[in-house]
Amino acid sequence: MPSRQVHLSGNLVAEEDAKISIFDSAVLLGDTVTESTRTFAHKPFKLEQHIDRLYKSLKVTRIDAGCDAAEMLRITTELLEANLPLYQSHEDCWLVHNISRGVSVPGPDPTVQRSSATVMIYTQPMDLRGWAKYYVEGCHAVTPMSRIVPSQSLDARIKNRSRMSYTLAEMEVKLVDSEAQSVILDIDGNVAENKGGNIFLVSDGVLKTPAPRNCLAGLSRETILELAQQLDIPSQETTLQPYDFYTADEAFFTSTPYCIMPATKFNGLPVGDENVGPVTKKLLAAWSELVGIDIAKQALDQMKS
Amino acid sequence: MPSRQVHLSGNLVAEEDAKISIFDSAVLLGDTVTESTRTFAHKPFKLEQHIDRLYKSLKVTRIDAGCDAAEMLRITTELLEANLPLYQSHEDCWLVHNISRGVSVPGPDPTVQRSSATVMIYTQPMDLRGWAKYYVEGCHAVTPMSRIVPSQSLDARIKNRSRMSYTLAEMEVKLVDSEAQSVILDIDGNVAENKGGNIFLVSDGVLKTPAPRNCLAGLSRETILELAQQLDIPSQETTLQPYDFYTADEAFFTSTPYCIMPATKFNGLPVGDENVGPVTKKLLAAWSELVGIDIAKQALDQMKS
Amino acid sequence: MPSRQVHLSGNLVAEEDAKISIFDSAVLLGDTVTESTRTFAHKPFKLEQHIDRLYKSLKVTRIDAGCDAAEMLRITTELLEANLPLYQSHEDCWLVHNISRGVSVPGPDPTVQRSSATVMIYTQPMDLRGWAKYYVEGCHAVTPMSRIVPSQSLDARIKNRSRMSYTLAEMEVKLVDSEAQSVILDIDGNVAENKGGNIFLVSDGVLKTPAPRNCLAGLSRETILELAQQLDIPSQETTLQPYDFYTADEAFFTSTPYCIMPATKFNGLPVGDENVGPVTKKLLAAWSELVGIDIAKQALDQMKS
């Protein structure tokens, strides 16, 4: 069976050969911006918007990717087309961009590079088994003691790979429940984000989510707000605190791979009646309709195989 | 000419072959702890302390390096001995540890790994040309608008490779002066650290440096405090603010490669009389004596060759 | 040629004789509230609103101006009428109020005064040459390291003359570019204001500006929001951070003298395509129409003379 290809700085290489120097700034400085797109029924979802946001991250970090957004879209599409035959029809994939500043030179200026940017683009099977059961039962959302990096230190809207703080927060919540999902607060104690996911609450029929100030301006988040508008579900960008989560009727996370992950417990207490709620279900159904596949079913089917 | 060897998760490979998968958590999550030691006259300086601190970083990040500190010291020393014949006698080298959590699996838990930790140990020629002139003239220290990541988000004492915030701060100060060195403030406006270096001021004969609360607990910083004690220079760990820097008599940075980098300008204004000061010179001389080489001369000699 | 008159605590004096004691609280304590109005085609713009806001500042600072707002309007209009003949028809002027608490007495209570309030009202030619080219090219907006004085220390909506923090911030940005204009952040890292000007961004067709919490509630700002409403440009009062500025399509400052100053660079990076944008132009045209003169042309014409 042929191997999946990876785009590595202009070359297509087999996935198992996709390696970078240990002197790359990706390794030495976490100096990488990124986007994760997924396909639904083999079609990439909002790929243009992901690439648009990638170029915002590149701009703010002053990394020169070596080509413009149109060219990036072209080579991304080429890679996807090359790999798609390797995926079964019921299977979808991630489509990930990681662009580092290149091989760095130790010295007084960390941005001096020995090479141009390292462009890594790859597809990966969308393995949803880890999330599947949450569509049915909901997950346990837990708050870590550590707080999100504030935007005055590093803006979360720069989608980047210097993510150690997220990993450590995630480990803190695993102390409560080995399957807990993090609800990270900002330094003022407001709900910010899950590591890489946005957070939504439903209270008295109103959908609420923090403004993207100390959290990623997620495209899945944006999709939810668009679907809510279509479904006439009122929505608000507002400040949320743990109290809001404890007393909400429904809660869920959004992120590229799983779209919607309901949360039915928060710090050991039930959210609402501890079942996945009607607004959450409605939004998931609408998203499924939008992309032409049953999102939860796809994940649950993977469990069986 | 034989190539330098790199220790890569148990194997010695040639430097140009030292590559890791683009799926390693080093690349995907910046999930790497690190230490940088240097040699003086081919002898590693405070290697045991560096490895001790590495194991503190490993513990707090819950990364299992696969061996204990004693074994890490052994394999590090072996690597150094293998590579040292490739360095000329007047030349010194970095000795760097980077340990990532390994190849990660996309899913709800970022700490689930497909492999054990990726251990990268390498030596690199100590190229000091970038810093050489600062021993003579001092550098220009500049304050960026961005602030250090607070310890409640990610403690700077975990020496890690999720360093994008440092790189962006460094780019901000380069807007003022393409050779500026950063003096990053914490979110309360206190002097914290240079990207990877500690900061010292001398005022009325007293050496002052911030307590390691929002900055790395540098081993070079520790060396300075030890030398100061031997030289009867009074020293204080205290809160410092830009006003203290503007009105100091002398200022310098400390870090593994250059040991001491005097700063003779701060945000466009002279520090003291804009010359490298007597306390700074005394400390550098004492450090040179401690390690048996003239630190500044080694760097300046590189400029000539 | 007769001299411009200045209203000085009830008397009209020639501008060159308009002097106050060095013991005035204006000098000793920066204890002065202020308003700056300008004329368009010799007509004062929103003078009543400026005087209304002046009386809010007087109230909060507990300074007794010695007359009420109606009387203040009367004497202001008188002064303007006295001076207008000295301005050429194409020329406009500032109309400035500075009211200090009066001559203070050193002692335990800084509000004990030896005199009643010192009322200074003057007109000055509106010299727009410093700003003229920014209408065409836009300016370079730069963020200083210092942060705006928080409202819990001194509310920026009290328009006052204790402005040293603004001057120092302005000097910091001049280190980057001698013509840079400051974008000062608040202590949480949010965009607050330019020294004396408000800040607007345009993103995806939406006009955004910070709520007047840690910044002046500018009357020019208010004019922009009124014009936007008339032009059906959606607008938002919201929290903005440097990321928003970096990724905006357009940006501009507003203030009494120049009305709108486009910003086409931010911290060394282009804003949008680095040209003055269409929404900015539309708003400037509408303002010009409102006041019956071509605002940019007036400034550019001054450059030629």
Next chain:
Amino acid sequence: MPSRQVHLSGNLVAEEDAKISIFDSAVLLGDTVTESTRTFAHKPFKLEQHIDRLYKSLKVTRIDAGCDAAEMLRITTELLEANLPLYQSHEDCWLVHNISRGVSVPGPDPTVQRSSATVMIYTQPMDLRGWAKYYVEGCHAVTPMSRIVPSQSLDARIKNRSRMSYTLAEMEVKLVDSEAQSVILDIDGNVAENKGGNIFLVSDGVLKTPAPRNCLAGLSRETILELAQQLDIPSQETTLQPYDFYTADEAFFTSTPYCIMPATKFNGLPVGDENVGPVTKKLLAAWSELVGIDIAKQALDQMKS
């Protein structure tokens, strides 16, 4: 009787003629640095240190006074000598420096000046009647709701005349008691300073005062610390909060005119036994001895005349 002279930018003028343009940056921008020295028995106290600190303020604010510190000392001494014959032998005086950036030009850069710095130096009779009774009874210290300007906005160690925030805080405490003296907190709720004075507590025999982080590094404060050392009174620079003030045995303020002002009430509650305490008295006696006059007596004698 001849008038007191004022040094005004190189000229000696009579006090009643000491006036500056209303366009001076002192008036328009509060852009003035300052020092207040006093004499004891006609000898200026720590004048060199005051001028040294003045030059620190000038440096950090980038104001060019037009002469160096030695010349400033010379012209200051000249002025003092010219005026001293006008003071009676038992009378002392203030010796005040105010240096503004000069006459400013309205435009995009607030630091462009139409003139060089405005240097104002004057002496004023040391009228201590306002403080006299506090030597005997102590004053009422009260905490305002407003908080000190944080150093990241404007460092209090830059002794400057943009002091509106202090005046407003002072007015807040006068709501509690028309003779109250302010104990201003910083934005974290720690005791910072009185408007222009430092704060000392005595608890269990230990003298405590905040480190000069969000407060002036007063020379009177320094004198107290020196006297304490001579008297073997242990002293600490430490964080203080209202609780410490409420539960202290003694409390006092320090500033140039009154040297020591005991506080015997704090927010309506007695400090200690509500009498001026023994450590306070000892320090005041030592200071009196140092300068050769009975400081409290001088003030109390003024009350009688």
Next chain:
Amino acid sequence: MPSRQVHLSGNLVAEEDAKISIFDSAVLLGDTVTESTRTFAHKPFKLEQHIDRLYKSLKVTRIDAGCDAAEMLRITTELLEANLPLYQSHEDCWLVHNISRGVSVPGPDPTVQRSSATVMIYTQPMDLRGWAKYYVEGCHAVTPMSRIVPSQSLDARIKNRSRMSYTLAEMEVKLVDSEAQSVILDIDGNVAENKGGNIFLVSDGVLKTPAPRNCLAGLSRETILELAQQLDIPSQETTLQPYDFYTADEAFFTSTPYCIMPATKFNGLPVGDENVGPVTKKLLAAWSELVGIDIAKQALDQMKS
């Protein structure tokens, strides 16, 4: 005359016998949640909503009241009916729930209890004499130096009896005026709440109140927002600061007993023209109409009797 009954953990006891052990967690830990409802013309106002909020407080504090909300409503109504005959027809009453965790056991876990929750429900005559005159004259609102407990420490929306911080803040404002009502700020200096009451301002016809982030989400507050909507008074949840209060046209507090308490002075300065304003009056009239009694008259009548 028979005594009022109190519901005490399942039993009805006479008010004078309603006592709890000094070992109850109400006493030892302030570990009590609470609601205060009032009657209008003997009908409880929004009792269901109060009980709903009580159950939110119980949930977040993990106190098990021993019965569900429906049962709580039933026993509450029973108690009210038992007591109402003791109130005269023109008299109304408080209806208060206090539920503590029960009798606690000293040891490493403060939540281990020797008993189930202590349920206290009582009615009390609605003595409005303390507030009566404020309907006519308005009260004096004053800002204390202490700041509201931030939600990351204890969310004010948990209506609880650990209220010492409120009492101390209230005492601070009584230093200014023995009848002052507190306007407590949050730790960022924004207006938060009165001890137990919410705060409204009217500026240019718009009703403004802080979002319930660092203050109670009051049901009286909710009533005001509902009445405003019915009366077509535009309203905003927004950040308010002392400046907004100083410059508002009208201001009032809301709370269960008095419904609306106008404030006509703020920190010694008049609010608007120092009279109870038209919007305030309109809202009070609408509320009176809603509940079928003249709210202010009821209070004022009590003064006469």
Next chain:
Amino acid sequence: MPSRQVHLSGNLVAEEDAKISIFDSAVLLGDTVTESTRTFAHKPFKLEQHIDRLYKSLKVTRIDAGCDAAEMLRITTELLEANLPLYQSHEDCWLVHNISRGVSVPGPDPTVQRSSATVMIYTQPMDLRGWAKYYVEGCHAVTPMSRIVPSQSLDARIKNRSRMSYTLAEMEVKLVDSEAQSVILDIDGNVAENKGGNIFLVSDGVLKTPAPRNCLAGLSRETILELAQQLDIPSQETTLQPYDFYTADEAFFTSTPYCIMPATKFNGLPVGDENVGPVTKKLLAAWSELVGIDIAKQALDQMKS
């Protein structure tokens, strides 16, 4: 068997009759200050200091206990003597003071009381079984997401009974481990206190504890510092953060009942080698010697009976 007596506002009553009105401010407002002393071998430990601190709390909260400290000591001693015969010789007791402001009157001023202060003094058997095993194994210290109430809201040094925030934090850590002990951080992310206990770390032989800024100034804490000085163990009051706890060699809590509670795990990771450390043991031995009983043995013996 006769019952233990409780001192209740001047009367001795049997413990089972020690009840207070549900209208007491202790219940309604958490308006109670407190002290907990313990006996060792039937002798109260530092009772004078506890009463001295009680009077500091009374002063700052402006509660009038109705008698002075000497009288309080007398009645406390009387109560203890009355109850001691009821304790077996190997058994010790708590000696607790709770003083509330008295029965409060609902109205605009929460400090108006219907009665004088409610004074509750009682003894309770010192049941140490909950803590006994921690002397041998150490406990698991865990950090909650909630943060300590900052001193600008309510100073932790006021030992008070408005303790709901502590109870909720304690419940958060029980989610990790049902026997976890809390390490509560302040709002800046620094280690503050355990609910009612202080925190000590030992690193490289140095004993470290936070300064009492956002934590109780514990008398047990003070005892540790005194014992350390006697034992020549260097100690520091300093800022501590979770990193310090993770990398410490030893850690322990201090509080009145258990004196020292070793912590051998922190957030799931071992502290040092996960055994009770030598410095901790030395301090506990010294304390035992000081009070003449083996503290750990007393607790462990209780487990057997």
